[in-house]
Amino acid sequence: MKTSLLLWCMAALLSMPTLLNAQDKKETRKFYVVVDEVKPSKYLEYKEAVTGFRAFLEEKSYPYPVYIFSDDEFNFYYNYPVGKSFASLDSLFSDWDQHYQKDKAGWDRTFDAFNGNYHGSTECIMTWVESLSYTSPSGARGALDYPLTDVMAWYVLPGQMKEAKQLMKDWVKLYQDNNIDLGFSTYVGGLGSDRPMMWIISRFKDRTEYGAMTDVANKQLEEVEGMKELWAKTIKITRKIENSLGWYQDKLSYIPEE
DSSP states (O other), X not given: OOSHHHHHHHHHXXXXXXXXXXXXXXXXXXXXXXXXXXXXXXXXXXXXXXXXHHHHHHHTTOSSOBEEEEETTSEEEEEEEOOSSTTHHHHHHHHHHHHHHHOHHHHHHHHHTTTTSEEEEEEEEEEEEGGXXXXXXXXXXXXXXXXXEEEEEEEEOTTOHHHHHHHHHHHHHHHXXXXXXXXXXEEEEOTTSOSSEEEEEEEESSHHHHHHHHHHHHHXXXXXXXXXXXXXXXXXXXXXXXXXXXXXXXXXXBOOOO
């Protein structure tokens, strides 16, 4: 995100085909995600740079939203929604280039404010898949009202992604059949991620609600017939699991006016 070169390189990569099958493509939404590993000692300076970045986008009336999250490990996540297909990325990068060409000095100055405040960046494509996600009986949860974000990164054994997707559908059905009041959104990792993998995300108001809801859900699941067998199948194709808590940064995110 810090240099235009990164974006131009990504544009070439993003023309490659998706890993999602044709059935899932009908119910998907792609995100271009940039992750900055911030230096703890430079956290405040980094936030100032992000604040300046947001102000600059607003000043330039940048047409695309940028949703920003952070986690307990001093990582910042920049999520750029890019629609349902890779073709949608053409507009994103083309428009970015046009804006950059109009004010190279301004864009460079904005990006230079990040220099020295982070260790490095990674970028990837993540695809939300509705058929692998579950909306709880109490309804869908948006990041604005439920900023605390619980992320389970599920890394699957090589060659087992098809099986992993079917298992996620089995988990969705298990939650539905038992009215588990803990929804989750599933994102399949694409180019740039440590594939094969998925992010399984749930949202909460705060840590208190997070503790209460997950405790209730876990107790419910312990009594569900077939849960242990499904978990055994899941863990059998698992390479590793990483859990983290983060927050949606409303004041740092940029949402253009309609």
